[in-house]
Amino acid sequence: MTVAVVIVAAGRGTRAGTAEPKQWCDLAGLPVLARTVAAFRGLGRIVVVLHPEDMARGAALLGGSATLVAGGESRSESVKNALEALEGMDISKVLIHDGARPLVPAEVTRRVLEALDRGPAAAPALPVSDALWRGAEGRVAGPQSREGLWRAQTPQGFRFDAILAAHRAHPGGAADDVEVARAAGLAVDIVAGSEDNLKITYPEDFARAEAILRARKERAMDVRLGNGYDVHAFCEGDHVVLCGVKVPHSKGLLGHSDADVGMHALTDAIYGALAEGDIGRHFPPSDPQWKGAASWIFLDHAVKLAAAKGYRISNCDVTLICERPKIGPHALEMAAELARIMGLEAGRISVKATTSERLGFTGREEGIAAIATATLIGE
Numbered sequence: 568m569t570v571a572v573v574i575v576a577a578g579r580g581t582r583a584g585t586a587e588p589k590q591w592c593d594l595a596g597l598p599v600l601a602r603t604v605a606a607f608r609g610l611g612r613i614v615v616v617l618h619p620e621d622m623a624r625g626a627a628l629l630g631g632s633a634t635l636v637a638g639g640e641s642r643s644e645s646v647k648n649a650l651e652a653l654e655g656m657d658i659s660k661v662l663i664h665d666g667a668r669p670l671v672p673a674e675v676t677r678r679v680l681e682a683l684d685r686g687p688a689a690a691p692a693l694p695v696s697d698a699l700w701r702g703a704e705g706r707v708a709g710p711q712s713r714e715g716l717w718r719a720q721t722p723q724g725f726r727f728d729a730i731l732a733a734h735r736a737h738p739g740g741a742a743d744d745v746e747v748a749r750a751a752g753l754a755v756d757i758v759a760g761s762e763d764n765l766k767i768t769y770p771e772d773f774a775r776a777e778a779i780l781r782a783r784k785e786r787a788m789d790v791r792l793g794n795g796y797d798v799h800a801f802c803e804g805d806h807v808v809l810c811g812v813k814v815p816h817s818k819g820l821l822g823h824s825d826a827d828v829g830m831h832a833l834t835d836a837i838y839g840a841l842a843e844g845d846i847g848r849h850f851p852p853s854d855p856q857w858k859g860a861a862s863w864i865f866l867d868h869a870v871k872l873a874a875a876k877g878y879r880i881s882n883c884d885v886t887l888i889c890e891r892p893k894i895g896p897h898a899l900e901m902a903a904e905l906a907r908i909m910g911l912e913a914g915r916i917s918v919k920a921t922t923s924e925r926l927g928f929t930g931r932e933e934g935i936a937a938i939a940t941a942t943l944i945g946e
């Protein structure tokens with residue numbers, strides 16, 4: 568599907584207490600708007616909506632990296648202008664994002680795009696955790712339940728044709744694009760947002776944003792390597808499962824789970840980089856619920872644990888060691904399957920094979936061994 572990103576930056580807001588609109592203010596050496604655009608670079612076509620007076624300034628800042636569209640009298644009119652500009656460009660998904668949210672994590676954007684494979688609209692949000700009051704004349708008028716309340720964020724994602732039709736039918740004045748979508752009867756899925764995805768609104772928000780950038784820089788210097796090794800013996804069977812791919816063979820592999828030796832080695836490599844032991848620590852073989860389990864369950868757990876600890880997986884390399892079956896004809900399919908499970912680009916996963924020159928247990932075709940390396944980078 569073809570993706571477009573609409574970044575709305577036409578506002579003249581004064582709550583930030585700055586001499587010029589906040590999107591043009593400096594944030595750790597770059598204008599806020601430049602950082603916002605950079606967060607989506609490489610994802611698809613980018614359209615930036617600017618105040619008519621800022622068009623020349625936008626062209627100087629962004630050059631040819633984005634299409635510039637003049638905004639309207641309201642936010643919803645500005646978004647509609649951008650959507651109309653995208654019509655006829657074979658766009659299937661569109662993300663609509665606040666120009667004053669320069670620190671949106673890539674993981675949030677990915678969750679929104681994945682949700683659009685299942686439904687017409689999705690938006691990130693955080694559950695309200697603070698106690699809430701209603702107020703009147705500067706005093707507490709009573710409590711307000713926080714049950715079912717969420718703090719809305721962007722990017723808000725939509726199937727393009729659906730949100731364009733919704734904007735064309737809407738009278739205007741909506742607080743955000745979710746309101747426009749719901750008015751048109753579109754179901755909007757909620758995906759997990761991020762505390763880092765703050766919207767710069769008040770003067771103190773600049774200091775918060777700079778603190779987040781400093782923390783990211785420190786984490787980006789945290790590079791971890793892990794390695795994994797696994798062995799499984801051959802047994803009776805007519806196929807083996809390697810890196811998630813069923814490969815016909817005259818034998819099977821013996822193991823407590825599905826004996827996917829390649830995926831086990833890779834999972835252990837990720838756990839190792841996190842100093843989290845191995846598969847056995849998280850999925851004990853003494854526990855009968857894991858007997859015959861699909862190995863993608865283990866790999867998925869390791870990937871999610873890395874994300875929860877603040878790391879992204881940069882690349883992985885898996886080597887399968889066996890005489891037979893021949894791995895070469897299946898290697899690209901294996902890499903693609905690992906990439907799908909891990910949510911990574913296929914170019915970040917390598918699967919290859921070697922023999923042991925007829926030496927040892929693999930040379931005698933008694934089993935298969937695998938070694939794997941994973942690189943994790945702090946985010």
